[in-house]
Amino acid sequence: MRIIAYIYTDPLLESAPDSNIWGWEIDRVYQDLGGRQQLKQLFKDCIAEPADYLLIRRLEDLGDSVAEVCDRISEIESLKIQLVATECEIPQQLQLLQLLQQIQYNQRRDRIRQGHARNRLKAAPPPGKVPYGYKRGKDRYILDRSAAPVVKDFFEQFLLYGSLRGAVRYLEKKYGKKISVSTGQRWLTNPVYRGDTAYQNGDVISDTHVSIISREEAAQIDRLLRRNRSLPPRTASATRSLAGLVVCGECNSPTIVTRVTMTRKKQEYLYLRPHKCPLTPKCRAIPYQEVLQQTIEKICEELPLAVAAINSPNIDGIKQKFNQEIANKQGILDQLPEFIASGILDVETAELRAYKLRTEIAEIKDKLAQLPPVNLQMVAQAVSIQQFWLDLSESERRFYFREFLRQVKVRRVDGLQTQLIFIFD
Ligand SMILES: [Zn+2]
Structure with missing residues (x-):
C-alpha cells in the first residue's frame, strides 16, 4: 500500500508545518510554498507509480479557485486514489455544494488576508480608521495639518505637567476637542504618533511615516506613565x-x-x-x-x-551594542535591492526578509528607549x-x-x- 501526502502553505499567512504531522507512515510528502509545482509533480508521479491514499490538510489546498479544486478532486478520483483530508471532512454528494461554497469563502478570506499581509510587508498603513492627527496618503499616513498640532499640544501638556486628565481638559478648553481619558491614554502609547505602525498580529515596524513626537519625548512619556502608575491616583x-x-x-x-x-x-x-x-x-x-x-x-x-x-560604561556599552545591531540589520535592508537585481532573492522573499528586519529593528529601538536618556x-x-x-x-x-x-x-x-x-x- 502506497500512501502519499501533500502540504500547501501560503508563506504570507503561515509557516510550513512539520512534514510529520500526519500520524501515518507516509511514503512521500510533496510540499508547496505559495505555488503548486509539487502538486503537478505528484500527479505525474502517480501516473507512473499509482498511490492508494493521498493525505491533505484541507480541500482548498488543492487549488486557488473552486473550479481548480474540483478538477483536481476528479483527477484524483480517476487515478483511483483515496483522498483523506485531516482538517476537514470530505463530503457526500449532497453536501458538496455547501462545501464548495465554504471553500470559496475561505479562499476569498485568505485573499483579503494576503492583501493585508502584503501591505504589512510594504509597511503600508493597516486597514481601518486613520488615527486622529493623520490622513491616509498614497502608501502611508501623512499629517493632517489641522489635527496634528492639536495632538502635538496634547503631548506637550502631558510632558510638562505629567497629568493625563489635565492634558485631556486642556484639549477641550483650548481647541474644543473632546476626548475621553482612555482615548488620551491610548494616544500616549500609540506607536502611530511615534512614527511606527502596529499591525493586528502584534508586529510593530518603526519609521513608517512622519512622527508627531520624537523618540526622546516618547521615552519620557513611557517613564512618566510608569512613574504615575506607582503613585496614588489623586496625587x-x-x-x-x-x-x-x-x-x-x-x-x-x-x-x-x-x-x-x-x-x-x-x-x-x-x-x-x-x-x-x-x-x-x-x-x-x-x-x-x-x-x-x-x-x-x-x-x-x-x-x-x-x-x-x-551612568557607568555599562549603559553606554548596551546602547552601543543595540545601535550596532540596528546598523547591521539596516545594512542588510540596504542590500536587499541589490540581491533582487542580481537574482539572488526574488521580490517576495526579499519583502518577507525586509519585513522581519524592520520588525526586529523596531523591537531594538523600543529597548533602547527604555534605557535612561543618553544625556542624563x-x-x-x-x-x-x-x-x-x-x-x-x-x-x-x-x-x-x-x-x-x-x-x-x-x-x-x-x-x-x-x-x-x-x-x-
Ligand atoms: Zn507617624
Missing part, C-alpha cells in the same frame, strides 16, 4: 510639587498637603500631614516650604553623584543649580522632581532632616 495630578513624594521618616506614612490660612494675616501655610500614621501620639505635620527648600538643596548636591554612579549626565548638571529650581512654577517643578525622585523621607531630628531616594537608586 499624580495634584498641584503641589511635593505631593505624593514625601513620606514621614518616623512611621513611613505617605503625606498629604494641607493648607492653613491665617485669617488676619491673609497668609497661607502649607503642611505635609502623615495621614496614615499608626503611632500615638500621631506624628506632627511637617512645614511644606522647609521640606521644599531642603529638597532643592539636596537635589543640587546629590543628583550629579547619583547620576554619575548609574548633562541634564543632571544643568538642573543641579538652585536657581533653576527656584525659577520654576510648582507644576514645572513637580514634573522635574518626578524625573529624578522616587521618594522624599523627612525625619524630625534637630529640625528637619530630608533624605532623597532617586528613581535610579
